[in-house]
Amino acid sequence: MTTTAPATRRVPAGGGPRAVLVTGGAGFLGGALCARLLEEGWRVTALDDLSSGHAENVPAGCDFIHADVREPITGRYDVILNLASPAAPADYMRDAVRTVMTNVTGMAQVLDAARRDGARVVQASTSEIYGDPDDALQSEAYVGRTSPVGPRAAYVEGKRAAEALCAAYARQHGVDVTIARIFNVYGPGTNPADGRVIPQFIGAALRGEPLVVNGDGSRTRSFCFVDDFTAAFAALIDAPVGLGPINIGNSEEVSIGELAQLIVELTGSRSEIRLAPPIPDEPRQRRPDIALAQRVLGWRPEVDLAKGLRLTIDAFRGVSSE
Numbered sequence: 001m002t003t004t005a006p007a008t009r010r011v012p013a014g015g016g017p018r019a020v021l022v023t024g025g026a027g028f029l030g031g032a033l034c035a036r037l038l039e040e041g042w043r044v045t046a047l048d049d050l051s052s053g054h055a056e057n058v059p060a061g062c063d064f065i066h067a068d069v070r071e072p073i074t075g076r077y078d079v080i081l082n083l084a085s086p087a088a089p090a091d092y093m094r095d096a097v098r099t100v101m102t103n104v105t106g107m108a109q110v111l112d113a114a115r116r117d118g119a120r121v122v123q124a125s126t127s128e129i130y131g132d133p134d135d136a137l138q139s140e141a142y143v144g145r146t147s148p149v150g151p152r153a154a155y156v157e158g159k160r161a162a163e164a165l166c167a168a169y170a171r172q173h174g175v176d177v178t179i180a181r182i183f184n185v186y187g188p189g190t191n192p193a194d195g196r197v198i199p200q201f202i203g204a205a206l207r208g209e210p211l212v213v214n215g216d217g218s219r220t221r222s223f224c225f226v227d228d229f230t231a232a233f234a235a236l237i238d239a240p241v242g243l244g245p246i247n248i249g250n251s252e253e254v255s256i257g258e259l260a261q262l263i264v265e266l267t268g269s270r271s272e273i274r275l276a277p278p279i280p281d282e283p284r285q286r287r288p289d290i291a292l293a294q295r296v297l298g299w300r301p302e303v304d305l306a307k308g309l310r311l312t313i314d315a316f317r318g319v320s321s322e
């Protein structure tokens, strides 16, 4: 985790397509990643228990294992991308114990399989591990300000523990693991009903219902379009060994009040924007420092918020008119 070596391509001994396992492959991001990796010529297997994901998200041509990531992984893979975890607050709060254990026990199963087979692991961590940050720009060096017992702790601390396990397996067992700290991703394919802010606002605007902003609207977030996310994750597969945690996101920061206004404008909606009490334990600001990703992966986000929202709104109109 601490040394940097040249990039190595993970090519199987006998040649042929490389084998990748995407845990959480029936989710929003996992499904999009499976599709991209299939296009790149990988042999792709999605593993998912369908607790918040949907079998329809697994693209044609992708093998599917209906299983819990907390169980031992039996197949052999060159790369394991670990995305299995509830991610929307409603999902991760519903069964908080399961959320912690998916992130801890599931992570251990992934790392054990990688240790056994010499696979590379890319862990889908989250900007949430920074908690309520002191600095306006969050770099990978920031260690975070989180509560181990707050309402979001099952997810936040579960992800922090997963990072700790990655670091421990790397140091103690030499497992090749990269931690990607993902900042809010959105786009077509987002579950319209999972309560995350962009699908929630677009849905309300299209139905002509109020857009409910919790707090005074000044909290900020930085939203990354799904295609930019999959490009970054695909690049991470061949990133230098021992890279250390890396932020993946778009540094275009927007307040939640501005976001609501933008969505009302882009949808042409007559919806009002309504303020509601703040949600406890919610971070005030989120903006990734992506200098490391730009330098090491040669990657930068290409879709700005207005364009990404237009594409998402178009997709939602398709969904709602079916």
Ligand code: NAD
Binding pocket: 023, 024, 025, 026, 027, 028, 029, 030, 047, 048, 049, 050, 051, 052, 053, 054, 067, 068, 069, 070, 082, 083, 084, 085, 086, 087, 088, 091, 102, 106, 124, 125, 126, 127, 181, 182, 183, 184, 185, 186
């Ligand atoms: P999602 O809910 O759409 O996908 C998560 C998938 O994991 C689902 O298909 C679910 O069924 C599966 N899953 C959950 N528990 C499991 C278990 N025990 N065994 C097997 N499968 C299980 O969420 P998403 O937005 O696609 O997020 C994917 C990953 O990316 C998560 O790990 C999340 O923490 C991380 N992440 C996402 C975002 C974002 O903005 N979407 C931001 C930061 C991090």
